[in-house]
Amino acid sequence: MSETGSLFGWLIAIGLFLTLLNYPVKVIYRTKIAPLPRESKMKTAYGHIQRFIVTYHRFFALFTTLMLTAHIIIQLVYRWLSWTGLAAAILMVVNGFLGGYGHFIKKKKRSAWFYIHRTVASLLIIAIVVHLVTNGR
Ligand code: HEM
Numbered sequence: 050m051s052e053t054g055s056l057f058g059w060l061i062a063i064g065l066f067l068t069l070l071n072y073p074v075k076v077i078y079r080t081k082i083a084p085l086p087r088e089s090k091m092k093t094a095y096g097h098i099q100r101f102i103v104t105y106h107r108f109f110a111l112f113t114t115l116m117l118t119a120h121i122i123i124q125l126v127y128r129w130l131s132w133t134g135l136a137a138a139i140l141m142v143v144n145g146f147l148g149g150y151g152h153f154i155k156k157k158k159r160s161a162w163f164y165i166h167r168t169v170a171s172l173l174i175i176a177i178v179v180h181l182v183t184n185g186r
Pocket residue numbers: 051054055057058059061062117120121124125128129130131132133134135136137138141177180181184185186
């Protein structure tokens with residue numbers, strides 16, 4: 050069963066990767082793509098990719114949360130309650146609510162929520178790395 054448990058763990062990682070792409074995709078746009086001329090094919094193509102990543106951000110996050118739920122159930126039933134995993138899960142759920150708040154209530158307008166959302170995402174990455182290097186202890 051540990052195989053299936055790890056599978057969901059890795060599906061969380063993939064979902065999270067897609068969720069987090071939001072950030073580097075925008076940084077690359079600002080630094081490398083924005084200066085290109087309007088007619089640039091690269092700029093048009095990149096624009097499509099960026100729109101896809103940004104539009105589906107919340108659905109990537111939702112997918113990640115569903116995989117997290119499966120991972121938690123399997124690990125609780127067949128393994129143990131992982132404290133490092135729990136810390137990561139709490140950070141992820143909190144960030145989901147923060148994102149929802151920014152998206153639906155603040156209508157994506159940047160204010161404190163945005164910087165907290167970003168900071169919690171960084172803490173989440175650290176928590177997951179700890180969870181992985183301690184083998185889910
Ligand atoms: C964002 C949250 C989480 C992520 C990304 C994540 C990811 C992973 C991954 C990829 C593994 C496999 C490691 C390996 O095969 O070496 C794993 C193992 C494990 N996870 Fe999580 N996990 C998360 C949250 C949790 C939570 C909340 C629990 C609490 C029940 C948990 C319990 C475990 C356990 C017990 C293992 C070890 C399984 C074993 O060695 O048989 N994880 N996790």
